[in-house]
């Protein structure tokens with residue numbers, strides 16, 4: 001299927017605003033997928049909700065759900081009442097807001113199958129008390145087509161606006177998830193913005209509305225495709241300069257006031273010692289894992305194929321990341337480790 005995503009206007013940044021939570025409104029939340037990102041996001045959300053709200057959490061790794069609820073209960077001040085759920089459906093059955101943060105498209109599809117089967121089996125699940133419709137926010141990085149399939153399944157299980165599925169992939173990494181400073185790229189109808197934004201701003205500091213459902217993922221994948229290429233090109237250019245005898249710090253300072261400047265050259269420089277805070281300066285530990293970069297590149301290539309967009313550099317880039325990750329000295333490290341794979345001087 002050809003997917004043509006048109007943004008009706010440039011992404012609109014939504015500023016942090018004062019929350020107008022109506023007093024004693026009973027809101028039930030579900031949070032599904034408590035990995036590196038989801039665990040921290042759920043913790044921030046719970047801590048910033050009033051105590052008369054509930055949050056039910058689920059991960060197929062039961063230990064993660066139990067530990068999170070313990071952490072939530074141990075914190076000093078307030079927050080929504082946390083509970084461990086035994087399945088995605090169990091977490092979501094009474095929730096008016098469901099947030100998912102899962103690794104791959106197949107995980108998202110299977111979690112929503114479970115959630116929607118619970119509503120189908122339970123007439124009670126069809127309308128919430130107060131008849132507020134259910135909102136499903138998927139923060140996973142998946143392909144826009146899979147996301148639209150899940151959105152369609154939600155609409156057919158909960159028709160007439162009783163269920164809305166939106167995509168809100170994020171950037172900011174584990175550091176941003178922990179600090180509550182994530183940026184969300186939102187794909188959602190305008191009419192839902194006032195409901196979605198206050199929820200996302202409890203876990204992040206910026207919401208960029210990119211257009212209708214699916215548009216958040218398109219924006220995220222286009223950005224990460226560019227990043228994938230820039231990272232390799234920066235590693236190549238730095239390696240080249242060093243081999244020519246240039247001091248890498250001098251070369252980086254030239255690039256960073258010239259036309260080659262990009263995030264990998266300025267913030268995440270792949271040569272150890274050039275940027276003290278970059279993963280390269282700590283043996284490429286932490287940062288954005290090479291396996292996540294491979295995944296995002298694969299999803300971008302899939303979505304490009306569906307849209308009929310040529311990505312001539314993508315095959316080579318995918319090969320570079322695949323070969324780099326296959327080497328023990330690069331595996332599990334920040335994606336800037338491509339410089340090491342190229343044989344760059346460290």
Ligand code: NAD
Pocket residue numbers: 032033034035036037038058059060061064088101102103104107110111139140141142170171172173174287288292
């Ligand atoms: P992760 O692998 O650390 O966590 C995923 C969690 O989902 C795991 O705890 C796993 O047990 C759980 N899970 C898998 N299938 C499940 C199911 N059916 N039901 C319930 N739980 C299930 O992944 P992460 O790093 O937290 O990333 C989550 C998403 O966010 C991914 O799509 C990723 O691409 C995206 N993302 C990650 C980062 C990052 O820096 N880690 C940054 C931006 C976006």
